[in-house]
Amino acid sequence: MSQELFTINNLWMMIATILVFVMHLGFASLEAGLTRSKNTVNILFKNSIIPAMGILSYAFIGFNIMYPGESFTGHFFGIGGLGLDLPKAGNTAEYSGGYTYWTDFIFQAMFAATAATIVSGAVAERIKLSSFLIFSMIYVGFCYPIVGMWKWGGGFLDTLSTSFYDFAGSSIVHSVGGWAALAGVILLGPRIGKYVKGKVKPIPGHSMPLATLGVFLLWFGWFGFNGGSVLSADPGTVSLVFVTTSIAGAAGAIGAFACSYALFKTNDLTMVLNGILAGLVGITAGADQMGTVDALLIGLIAGILVVLSVVLLDRLKLDDPVGAISVHLICGIWGTLAVGIFGNLASWTQLSSQLIGIGVIGAFSFISSFSIFFIIKKTIGLRVDTKEETEGLDMAEHGMHAYPDIKAAHDQLATL
Amino acid sequence: MSQELFTINNLWMMIATILVFVMHLGFASLEAGLTRSKNTVNILFKNSIIPAMGILSYAFIGFNIMYPGESFTGHFFGIGGLGLDLPKAGNTAEYSGGYTYWTDFIFQAMFAATAATIVSGAVAERIKLSSFLIFSMIYVGFCYPIVGMWKWGGGFLDTLSTSFYDFAGSSIVHSVGGWAALAGVILLGPRIGKYVKGKVKPIPGHSMPLATLGVFLLWFGWFGFNGGSVLSADPGTVSLVFVTTSIAGAAGAIGAFACSYALFKTNDLTMVLNGILAGLVGITAGADQMGTVDALLIGLIAGILVVLSVVLLDRLKLDDPVGAISVHLICGIWGTLAVGIFGNLASWTQLSSQLIGIGVIGAFSFISSFSIFFIIKKTIGLRVDTKEETEGLDMAEHGMHAYPDIKAAHDQLATL
Amino acid sequence: MSQELFTINNLWMMIATILVFVMHLGFASLEAGLTRSKNTVNILFKNSIIPAMGILSYAFIGFNIMYPGESFTGHFFGIGGLGLDLPKAGNTAEYSGGYTYWTDFIFQAMFAATAATIVSGAVAERIKLSSFLIFSMIYVGFCYPIVGMWKWGGGFLDTLSTSFYDFAGSSIVHSVGGWAALAGVILLGPRIGKYVKGKVKPIPGHSMPLATLGVFLLWFGWFGFNGGSVLSADPGTVSLVFVTTSIAGAAGAIGAFACSYALFKTNDLTMVLNGILAGLVGITAGADQMGTVDALLIGLIAGILVVLSVVLLDRLKLDDPVGAISVHLICGIWGTLAVGIFGNLASWTQLSSQLIGIGVIGAFSFISSFSIFFIIKKTIGLRVDTKEETEGLDMAEHGMHAYPDIKAAHDQLATL
Amino acid sequence: MKKIEAIIRTSKFEEVKEALSQMRIRFLSYSEVKGIGLEKAQGQVYRGTAYDADYIQRTKIEIIVAEEQVESTMDCIMKAAYTGEIGDGKVFVIPIENLHRIRNKAEGAAAL
Amino acid sequence: MKKIEAIIRTSKFEEVKEALSQMRIRFLSYSEVKGIGLEKAQGQVYRGTAYDADYIQRTKIEIIVAEEQVESTMDCIMKAAYTGEIGDGKVFVIPIENLHRIRNKAEGAAAL
Amino acid sequence: MKKIEAIIRTSKFEEVKEALSQMRIRFLSYSEVKGIGLEKAQGQVYRGTAYDADYIQRTKIEIIVAEEQVESTMDCIMKAAYTGEIGDGKVFVIPIENLHRIRNKAEGAAAL
Numbered sequence A, B, C: 001m002s003q004e005l006f007t008i009n010n011l012w013m014m015i016a017t018i019l020v021f022v023m024h025l026g027f028a029s030l031e032a033g034l035t036r037s038k039n040t041v042n043i044l045f046k047n048s049i050i051p052a053m054g055i056l057s058y059a060f061i062g063f064n065i066m067y068p069g070e071s072f073t074g075h076f077f078g079i080g081g082l083g084l085d086l087p088k089a090g091n092t093a094e095y096s097g098g099y100t101y102w103t104d105f106i107f108q109a110m111f112a113a114t115a116a117t118i119v120s121g122a123v124a125e126r127i128k129l130s131s132f133l134i135f136s137m138i139y140v141g142f143c144y145p146i147v148g149m150w151k152w153g154g155g156f157l158d159t160l161s162t163s164f165y166d167f168a169g170s171s172i173v174h175s176v177g178g179w180a181a182l183a184g185v186i187l188l189g190p191r192i193g194k195y196v197k198g199k200v201k202p203i204p205g206h207s208m209p210l211a212t213l214g215v216f217l218l219w220f221g222w223f224g225f226n227g228g229s230v231l232s233a234d235p236g237t238v239s240l241v242f243v244t245t246s247i248a249g250a251a252g253a254i255g256a257f258a259c260s261y262a263l264f265k266t267n268d269l270t271m272v273l274n275g276i277l278a279g280l281v282g283i284t285a286g287a288d289q290m291g292t293v294d295a296l297l298i299g300l301i302a303g304i305l306v307v308l309s310v311v312l313l314d315r316l317k318l319d320d321p322v323g324a325i326s327v328h329l330i331c332g333i334w335g336t337l338a339v340g341i342f343g344n345l346a347s348w349t350q351l352s353s354q355l356i357g358i359g360v361i362g363a364f365s366f367i368s369s370f371s372i373f374f375i376i377k378k379t380i381g382l383r384v385d386t387k388e389e390t391e392g393l394d395m396a397e398h399g400m401h402a403y404p405d406i407k408a409a410h411d412q413l414a415t416l
Numbered sequence D, E, F: 001m002k003k004i005e006a007i008i009r010t011s012k013f014e015e016v017k018e019a020l021s022q023m024r025i026r027f028l029s030y031s032e033v034k035g036i037g038l039e040k041a042q043g044q045v046y047r048g049t050a051y052d053a054d055y056i057q058r059t060k061i062e063i064i065v066a067e068e069q070v071e072s073t074m075d076c077i078m079k080a081a082y083t084g085e086i087g088d089g090k091v092f093v094i095p096i097e098n099l100h101r102i103r104n105k106a107e108g109a110a111a112l
């Protein structure tokens, strides 16, 4: 490969890295927007610390677990060392053709922390900060890279006779986060006041502009998430991925709009926002294998699914303030399945590989996250107490308000 | 062309696509910031659905109308098919040298929806959601690509003896949106309470941080909007475009600052923000043809024009909450004219071609948008009723508030 | 160099330019978030005008002072002309290999204005708008490029026997801004109500989401700030810079978190946010010379330093609402020193060159900024009067509120 | 002296203010209160679940007037705040024992 | 007629509302006030400096009731707002001289 | 017992609070109100049109005090809230018929 092509490929991968980085801001905004202002500092704090912890723990161990090297091909687990160590020729086209060793690491590191960020929204407004941070550290440091290794690190899902296919991580990233979100929600129970005397009481998020900003930043980042997963700047493939990703996101919006209008006769912005994300998660597993009509259908169905799932989870009294389970778990599964149904790879054998992958990843993610949460619950506890929850985590955990001027408008004006 | 150069060019065009995408977030933020909080969900909803609808309808028909193929060279109208269909060699340098077929489509698709987004701000706080969505669908699906075809699709404006010049769309994008904004504003009438007993009553926008965020995101996106319009990564041209664009935006800010300070003895942030956009719109038609001094003058004049126009429109009782007509229509026309006055192309013949383009595009855009709005008005109605407008579109159309914690601070705290 | 490689390099430099541009939005958000809502319009206004003024003045004179040409090698001051003038071959690989003349200018111009933006936060909530704008114009137009020329323009710091090293500007950008912030804070005095009867009274910033948005946008932009300072798209170096930058930012967050928790038993979001920036500023001087462990340590120490510095400045009654001095001055110095302590260049001779650079830059920056502020103070005055400060600069200087709906919720609802 | 308090529709406040100023009452204080009564708040829907806010935003006006103006002021408010539909609100009178203007220490009716 | 005013813990408002509606009092107005009293606000920390807000957010309830309901309404509020800890607040009674319903001009007790 | 209500400049609140606590009045409630009176709001300009908000943000203080403290409390407020310029506000006294402390059911003056 020419030095030029290597440089271009690497440039694109670095830009994709930056775009995936922005998704953390997207998650922070979305989750803050869809929860109450008394818990906003807490959400922002978690979403500021998680990427930091994620990058560091991924540098220390995660990257080595996820890409342990060729000697672990077909395995369930492997470890290639500790910390980062530039291999010989790690900065040349020999390393991979698409990127340097450093780019490889940093692109993957930005992905890693998203798994924990997905959980953050679902368990918001009631989980103890310290408990959540401990969970995230373990989950991002070990569980996520183990699953990632199964496919992307050359593990057993990659070496199935018909290889499990998950282009950019509908399962490997989104479902892994989604299962943990489900485990957390089950073990935590609903927020006080969400289900009263058998009835659902909506708890509206405090800022629709923040939520919208979050979703658009996530879509923005998704060009890097999916586009970067091509692992090179190949013009045809990356641009196709851009098209399928955009069409699926757009179709998700329309699907959720139509479905929620049909069911509730309302134009619910939060559903449209979730619909966009649903479409994006849905296309993620097969973004490079789909035609435009496939992408349209996958997105449309994802948009419908997410609305139905939000309503269903509320029926089941599973309280997920931001719809993380519906978006990332349900549509992550849908997207993974869709690879066997639509596009170039569609076939029964592919579908069964997809089912195997979904099953194995689901079992491992759910059991491991449930166990970690469970042990935390039995030891240091998982949930803040009632008084703290009522008053808001911002005061209880941080001793500060997100909008002090507004909470205390008078005080501010008077004193100063 | 070498595969390397093709890959670089295509990479830049893809990145430009992402940047133009972000402009939708910019518009959403700006429009939400410059209107009242009781209509914020409505604005955000429109600006979330429009890009989705825009991408899908442009995929289905718009792209085929705008670029119908060589057989329609010099025409007024053409259609190249339905839906997207990768041509042979569509992913190679043969397609264009600068980008693949997919990149071509997605870059253009991101542009398309902006025309409707421009309208959205001008008609905000009083238009019916359904009416607006129907209008946008038609306008983005048909009217915008028809105009685009005249120049960029090789139509009759391109084949004038001295070709009409509109580099990145001062007319073809911004004025097209601006004319429709004008038509909508005329047919809707002003917001209740804006003009009372012959006096202008300001209705300040609810969040200056949101408005500022919006303008900076738009500027950010404009690097892709103008820079991408080079249609390759050519170092000299793209970097010149970056310089002229930035200088014009900066000069627009200064022009608006100086003008509004001179007239009203006030440091009006919203005018400076509009000034930045004015400068950017102004340079758009000739960004690759101007020197730095030309760009400075174009931006400065645009910044002054926008302030005068905002005041003038208020005199005429044309109520445009966000200044969309002043920014996109007035400065779009100014920018198109400027190509005949400043820079490489300046000449009387060029100026007359510019005038022809402005006239033809204006006539078509205004008449078509006026007609569509008029038919909607006479059938399903254009405007919400007085009670709904007073209460806010958020409750009337969406049954939700943008900031429920603040609207209902007590309720939230008490219940939970 | 091949045209391909030149095009790629230039493309990366242009993208880095856009990223640095976004940092202005980051500063605007961060500063607005960490100050009170009664001064928000003022902050936003300053941060909208400064980049505009900065780009224009840098085009007119700054660029020519900072890069006066080879005839001034080793000098203290030089000037290469006025305005921008494309040199022969300015758009080809001959100009530099990494970028065109236009790219060179616009990348540097985006840097220039940051120096003033850094000051803006420290002097917020009490400085007169006009005084601040005059200061910024002079400081960005002359002082900043003079310092920049010493190293980046080939001046005397570059030609020291062991060259002073400041990769992307820990000293040349951040400290230069930080010293002026310190001068401004000293001459202005603290905000009314900050230090009462010898006790520190916290004045919390009004919006934690805005502050968080700002920091993430700054981190986002830092990929361009540091990555672009490679001045080419060289895969190995740029990707290493991405890794060291990210690790230092992450470590800064953890350092500040741990330190503020250890000292105050609280999870202070604003400290974590400052910690991220501290880590980023810290790594900036040596981002291309450090290993991952070096970056970790530099970031961690920066994160701790910033917390201690914030507390110390309060003890000294130096009132810096956003922590600009702690982040940009203290950690800028730390980062510059660190080049002599960690990484490839570590040595006593390097350390002494770093000390010389810090001393000379500090002396010049502090004295010049102090003098400018002092003259302004003695002539047109530096600070608004007590009534204006109490009421807020938004009303006093701009006659408008940042959130009129909330300040005047009733009025809005009633009238319309 | 009496204090007249009125709890009215927020959307009627401007009219009431106008009407009062027509009858030369140019002093008043008002604030936001939440009201529970016969009128029901508009339904809202959030993520598939319908609900109502269980209060309505209202404006509370407080005016101190001299004895002889009580009647006319109440009438004025009642006229201007009237729509005839449920939710128009209430007006009532509270005795005031003493009043001072802070600026010049004027007392009683002189302080009005 | 009397106006009962109660300044209670914001967190107790829902219970009080519920208790009142059980005794068929379905009309009331409430608003936010800030209270200063024995109870101290929770400590906050900002950038290394500890401080407290020097007030506590409270809810003020205003209900106009007929003479004969005064006693029972006060009791009801006192029971529902009770925690026994410092900061429970106060209830008090203010005389009302006249009351009108705006919608139909009903006066006095008939307007309740 | 009486309730003293004062409508003062928001910017004077801290001083009033301080002055009251000096005379050992440590209990009070306050809230934001909007005032219309002689003082005019500062002019604003938005997109080329000048206008004023037609109200001024004020702080309303409510304190219940025993009969014998009425006079001194009013004086204290009047002194601390004074600037001498138009817009200083008003203080007035409302009779209270009964008072309970919710925490321990104490009644009347004992509940203060």
Ligand SMILES: Nc1ncnc2c1ncn2[C@@H]1O[C@H](COP(=O)(O)OP(=O)(O)O)[C@@H](O)[C@H]1O
Residues within 6 Å of the ligand: D007, D034, D035, D036, D037, D038, D039, D056, D058, D085, D086, D087, D088, D089, D090, E027, E028, E029, E062, E063, E064, E065, E101, E102, E103, E112
């Ligand atoms: N007895 C009362 N005490 C306090 N506030 C009341 C009382 N009755 C009514 N209000 C206030 O007046 C508002 C309007 O009352 P409502 O019963 O809805 O309509 P109407 O006044 O037309 O009968 C209520 O929302 C409440 O704020």
Ligand SMILES: Nc1ncnc2c1ncn2[C@@H]1O[C@H](COP(=O)(O)OP(=O)(O)O)[C@@H](O)[C@H]1O
Residues within 6 Å of the ligand: E007, E034, E035, E036, E037, E038, E039, E056, E058, E085, E086, E087, E088, E089, E090, F027, F028, F029, F062, F063, F064, F065, F101, F102, F103, F112
């Ligand atoms: N004399 C008073 N006048 C006005 N408000 C009072 C008075 N005393 C108490 N309050 C209000 O009641 C609240 C609770 O009072 P506090 O002294 O904290 O507890 P408790 O009522 O249990 O003695 C205060 O925050 C204040 O709002």
Ligand SMILES: Nc1ncnc2c1ncn2[C@@H]1O[C@H](COP(=O)(O)OP(=O)(O)O)[C@@H](O)[C@H]1O
Residues within 6 Å of the ligand: D027, D028, D029, D062, D063, D064, D065, D101, D102, D103, D112, F007, F034, F035, F036, F037, F038, F039, F056, F058, F085, F086, F087, F088, F089, F090
């Ligand atoms: N008669 C009144 N009833 C209710 N509030 C009043 C009355 N008179 C004055 N106020 C309140 O006092 C504030 C100050 O009054 P203003 O006439 O501006 O100045 P001053 O009190 O110095 O005469 C007003 O904004 C209003 O809130």
